[in-house]
Amino acid sequence: MAIPLLRDFDIRGKSVLVREDLNVPLEDGRVANSARIDAALPTIRHCMAAGARVTLVSHLGRPRPGERNPALSLKPVAKALGDALGCTVRLVDDWRNGAAVGSADVVLLENIRFEAGETTNDPALARRLAALCDVFVMDAFGTAHRAHASTVGVAEAAGAACAGPLLAAELHALGRVLDDPARPLVAVVGGAKVSTKLAVLESLAHVADSIIVGGGIANTFLLASGSQIGASLAEADQVDVARRIMTRIEVPMPVDVMTATAIDAVLPGRLRLRDEVGSDEMVLDIGPETARRLADQVAKAGTVLFNGPLGVFELDQFGEGTRVLAEAIASADAYSVAGGGDTLAAIEKYGVGEGISYQSTGGGAFLEYLAGETLPAVAALERRIVAPHRK
Numbered sequence: 001m002a003i004p005l006l007r008d009f010d011i012r013g014k015s016v017l018v019r020e021d022l023n024v025p026l027e028d029g030r031v032a033n034s035a036r037i038d039a040a041l042p043t044i045r046h047c048m049a050a051g052a053r054v055t056l057v058s059h060l061g062r063p064r065p066g067e068r069n070p071a072l073s074l075k076p077v078a079k080a081l082g083d084a085l086g087c088t089v090r091l092v093d094d095w096r097n098g099a100a101v102g103s104a105d106v107v108l109l110e111n112i113r114f115e116a117g118e119t120t121n122d123p124a125l126a127r128r129l130a131a132l133c134d135v136f137v138m139d140a141f142g143t144a145h146r147a148h149a150s151t152v153g154v155a156e157a158a159g160a161a162c163a164g165p166l167l168a169a170e171l172h173a174l175g176r177v178l179d180d181p182a183r184p185l186v187a188v189v190g191g192a193k194v195s196t197k198l199a200v201l202e203s204l205a206h207v208a209d210s211i212i213v214g215g216g217i218a219n220t221f222l223l224a225s226g227s228q229i230g231a232s233l234a235e236a237d238q239v240d241v242a243r244r245i246m247t248r249i250e251v252p253m254p255v256d257v258m259t260a261t262a263i264d265a266v267l268p269g270r271l272r273l274r275d276e277v278g279s280d281e282m283v284l285d286i287g288p289e290t291a292r293r294l295a296d297q298v299a300k301a302g303t304v305l306f307n308g309p310l311g312v313f314e315l316d317q318f319g320e321g322t323r324v325l326a327e328a329i330a331s332a333d334a335y336s337v338a339g340g341g342d343t344l345a346a347i348e349k350y351g352v353g354e355g356i357s358y359q360s361t362g363g364g365a366f367l368e369y370l371a372g373e374t375l376p377a378v379a380a381l382e383r384r385i386v387a388p389h390r391k
């Protein structure tokens with residue numbers, strides 16, 4: 001279904017309220033990783049260049065609703081944003097009576113989760129936010145799966161509401177994977193647990209041509225196919241789910257694996273054939289022959305979806321499977337989309353970002369979208385096509 005897009009609005013001289021995802025990691029009161037700020041900049045610059053008066057709203061961390069926790073103030077984010085934009089980004093804590101925006105500066109509202117009604121989508125808070133703007137711009141894909149006052153309520157209450165370029169790009173990239181992918185569509189799903197990605201795996205089993213599993217998830221599939229996995233992380237209660245998925249779609253099983261008796265930075269990995277894992281050993285990565293075969297499969301794909309590492313990639317001796325697959329995805333001719341959890345950290349570690357067609361900024365939202373769920377903030381924008389003025 002269609003959603004209104006910022007590019008279709010004339011925002012010259014108008015007040016825009018942009019919901020950004022500026023939920024960045026902080027260390028010693030400073031922004032430790034600016035990826036989310038960097039991703040927000042083009043939209044903010046677009047609004048400024050178009051002559052709009054710009055107010056930004058975001059959450060940071062998880063303060064107790066209604067509690068003003070100074071450690072979760074957006075102050076360091078305002079500073080980093082101002083440095084990047086080359087203008088003053090004024091942090092406004094009390095905006096009950098509005099937040100005056102000059103033509104040359106940008107206003108950032110203090111952490112919206114300091115407001116008691118944010119996470120409960122309180123209509124009064126949504127109306128207060130709506131009163132700050134002529135046009136509400138939803139651009140925070142990373143929080144689009146949450147029905148909060150600053151994502152859903154304000155999109156309903158504002159005079160006009162639309163998706164910003166980042167949200168639109170995210171939906172376009174994921175739509176290209178799920179709706180009409182160039183085939184074959186190969187999904188690479190790694191990470192720790194099947195249970196956290198159950199809905200994603202079930203949904204992908206309907207649209208993908210094969211699912212390459214890795215990490216603890218692969219261990220559960222190995223268990224389901226009758227292999228001994230020793231002391232590996234696996235979920236015995238998810239074995240039936242794994243079997244069901246394997247009957248529906250091709251899930252190649254590792255032929256060799258890397259093991260250790262403890263997850264320890266100095267302990268070297270041991271190469272084992274799939275059926276030779278000792279009872280005291282843990283499978284912590286796929287082996288080199290498996291990585292080579294899976295890389296060949298990825299090289300022939302038309303579309304690749306990449307979510308989750310194939311092993312404990314934080315330790316180099318168990319990172320080879322993730323490295324080889326990440327490099328294969330990056331050098332494939334396929335359209336590739338990566339996102340969720342540690343995936344982007346792995347892409348950065350192995351320096352393959354340039355080869356990935358699209359890197360999603362969403363974690364939970366990325367997984368929920370892949371699982372076929374409707375994102376509440378996107379649904380709210382879809383309703384604005386039908387009923388554009390509900391103020």
Ligand code: AMP
Pocket residue numbers: 190191192193196214215216219233283284285307308309310311312313314340341342
């Ligand atoms: P997730 O957040 O579900 O994507 O899981 C990512 C985490 O899974 C990373 O911290 C990895 O170290 C971990 N992981 C990957 N493979 C394994 C494995 N075979 N055993 C235990 N943990 C793993």
